[in-house]
Amino acid sequence: MFVKIEVNNKLIKARKGETIMSALESNGIMIPSICAMKDFTPTGACRMCVVEIEGKQGLVPSCSEPVNEWMKIKTHSPRVIRSRKTIVELLLSNHPDDCLYCDRNGSCELQGLAEDLNVRERRIVGKKNKYKLDHSSPAIVRDPAKCILCGRCVRMCDERLAVFTLDFINRGNSTIIGTACNKDLNFSNCISCGQCIMVCPTGALFEKDCLPEVEDALHNSDKNVIIQYDPSVGVALAEEFGLKPGKDISGLIHAALRKIGFDKVFDTSFAADLVTTELSHQLVARKKQKVKKPLLSSCCPAWIKFAEQSCTDILSDISSCKSPQQMLGAVIKTVYPGISGFDPGSIFSVAVTPCTAKKFEAQREEMTKKGLSDIDAVLTTRQLARLIKLYGIDMSQVEPEIADEPYGVRSSSGKLFGCAGGMTESVMRTLPWAAGGKDPEPSRIAELRGIKGKKEAVLKIGKTSYKFAVISGLANALPVLETIRAGTCDYDFIEIMACAGGCINGGGQPIGADENVVKARMKALYGLDEKEIIRLAQKNPKICELYDDFLGGPLSEKSRDVLHTTYSVRKVLL
């Protein structure tokens, strides 16, 4: 059903029931907004998107007002523009003017709006916001002084993650955004997923900086600095250098990292292969023991923290496998010294991830053994881009190189871990082998692809069938977790990823990605898989070597010691 509306003296068609904003956008008219988020219920809080409607006294927020037949709208009348400009001026009046030093300089929406609306003088002078910086979390820093109270982080945390960490506190002009009882972030139930950073229009939320530590290690001749990067970084970093989304630049990353001075460059996908083999064997063993409850994935540290605080009754059903980053970290500190001759204490291990929760994971107590942490520093994709720029490397001039042996060798299954469903797809390729059968010919499992919140697949091996579910976006996990508690869940394995779409849409990825960008990154990873020769984790020669020479075999005592971990109940304000 279509209706006709008049916009700026021109007739346009709009779908009945849609909002004015969406009708305008599909007709090529851009309306500025701060609080509006695609696929979320509109709140009409920021009033940036106001338009003039004939017959209505006040200006109307286009993000929440539905279209009506023969509505006469003015989107850029002097009155509308003046109103929008005043809003930006008011927001700037108490905003700390430290743009040059701000984490979001260049990617700040408030900065962009001030530019677009031609704000060129300080017309309104207010008292500057002064709040304490919240440094407490190992992953996320909060600067309430820069918060413009759009509420996007609150809605993201509530609606997509169902974690409910943030909310508006107090009232009127003393309103702030904070956690339960206004505690620091590390005392709260925050799972460090970083999705709030992705939606924050300003620098009020950003990830913890650990570039100085990495630089110090790089300049310390006693340190052997080893770096690994996640598959999702390879397909997203290009965006930070102005290239089209969905381009895999892993080869360039290897070269750039070597130029910066990293001694060894490894690929986290190697460890993803390791997770696949360990997990497949766990799954087969569980099926043999006829365990009714499903095995839950353990690769997403944000989900793990959520489970430790809110799902304490099913902690024992979470796979004990460390995440790929931590597995590779542990291997680098325990096995690699024997191969390379590096002293374990001299190794400084860095991981580049698309994730902020990995920063939290790296400092978990369980991830340190005999005073040596598996991972010493975690950089996000954004921080890697910053490091590359800092070292003056022109990515357009770099020639691709390959990663170092042995942990730069990976199957293409390992690369799939970046997408929600990729881990399951990889496990489905390895499971027949783990069950003692033949390797399957890897084929595209269509039902596991795409960015849907819940996906399902079934694998038959002989007479046994395995039922898989993939959940992305933590809020989508709640109904499934309920069925586990009720005993009615018939899945054998559930992959849970906190971020919608998986790691490719993680909280450490380039800012400003929309659904199309996420899809492009996903396509790039699946594209990689189709072209490869080694497409099964168990076919990765270096995995076989690692098992033969050191670990003994999947789920061996040595494997359990190095590659597996434990979880414990966390007491936080829920």
Added chain:
Amino acid sequence: MDERTSAILAKYPRGHRDCLIPILQDIQEFFGYLSEASLVEVGRYLDLPAGKIFGLATFYNQFRFEPAGRYHIRLCHGTSCHVSESARIIRELEKILGIRPGQTSRDGMFSMELVACMGACHLAPLIQVNEVHHTSIKPEDLKDIIDSYIHGEEE
């Protein structure tokens, strides 16, 4: 779980979120303030995250999150008091006690609360310490008023 909190909660149906404010009012009336633990209890009972309850409770002036002091001082900032410069009274008292409205001094002696109107506009500006009203006061009177309570305590 605190038995007294449970007794208050038991008066309301489990999971009915519309009972949130009455429950919080009952808890505050009984304990004098809303503790962290009580927010969590209420959250569990109504299936609401503690953060959301805290967000709602801080919206209203009536809720406190610290136990009240031995001398609970209510400062009126209603219209009449406001035009009689109650803002200066509030600032001065904040300075003397080193706390802000909603807080309690470290020694537990004094706590401050802003209220809208106490119905004694002809005596503005006024404050109420426990049950005693101090009317038509000036900022410079506050020191003596506070001292009188401290000395009263010592004797």
